Amino acid sequence: MPLPFLTADRVFETADDVALPFDDREHWRRPYRPGPYRVGAAALLLLLASYVLFAAVIIALTGSASEGGVVFGIALAVIAVALRLLRMGVWVSARGVRQVGFFLTRTTRWDKVVAVRTVQQPVRWLGLPRTVQGQALTVVRHDRAAGVAVPLLTTHNADFLARPEAFDRAADSVEAWGAEYQRG
Incomplete structure (x- = not known):
């Protein structure tokens, strides 16, 4: 069963790749692959869910169906x-840039974007309160106060921790999408 959210839409094989090689630019796509920490955590959660589903079947067969249903609901959660x-991550299309978080999704249209750039700044390590020095891909919007930028990607999040080349490729790709649609 293909899982399209696990694959990157763009494969970086040569340096001469076109930044926007897609015919359907209205489709939201992630310009990078999820990192090993994010995939590993999801795999562990799915492994746990398989055990909980097995427990739900055993409980439903030996106990009451309602208790099995509750455990089945926990597995689905x-x-x-x-x-x-x-x-979770950053998704781009011709309509804008979308930052998908666990609870919140924020979409910014390209006509509201002033600049998309990579800056050196303190960034949060794996989303925790601790900050370390790193790089962040930031978006500066029209409606924000002067100098305030929203970080989209960082070198120390779950997708790019210990993978600086992957961060550079992803940042370049998002910057190319921004440059293309800020002009037009």
Whole structure:
């Protein structure tokens, strides 16, 4: 069963790749692959869900069906958490840039974007309160106060921790999408 949210739409094989090689630019796509920490956490959650589903079947067969249903609901919640964890990240299309978080999704249209750039700044390590020095891909919007930028990607999030080349490719791709649609 193909899982399109796990694959990147763009494969970086040569340096001469076109930044926007897609015919359907209205389709939301992630310009990078999810990182190993994010995929590993989701895999562990799905493994846990398989055990909980097995327990739900045993409980339903030996105990009451209502208790089995509750445990089955818990398994479905764990599966939903794993899938949402895999869905998190930055998505781009001709309409704008979308930052998908666990609870919140924020979309910014390209006509509201002033600049998309990579900056050196303190960034959060794996989304925790601790900050370290790293790079962040930021979006500066028209409606924000002067100098305030929203970080989209960082070198220390679950997708790019210990993978600086992947961060550079993803940042370049999002910057190319921004440059293309800020002009037009």
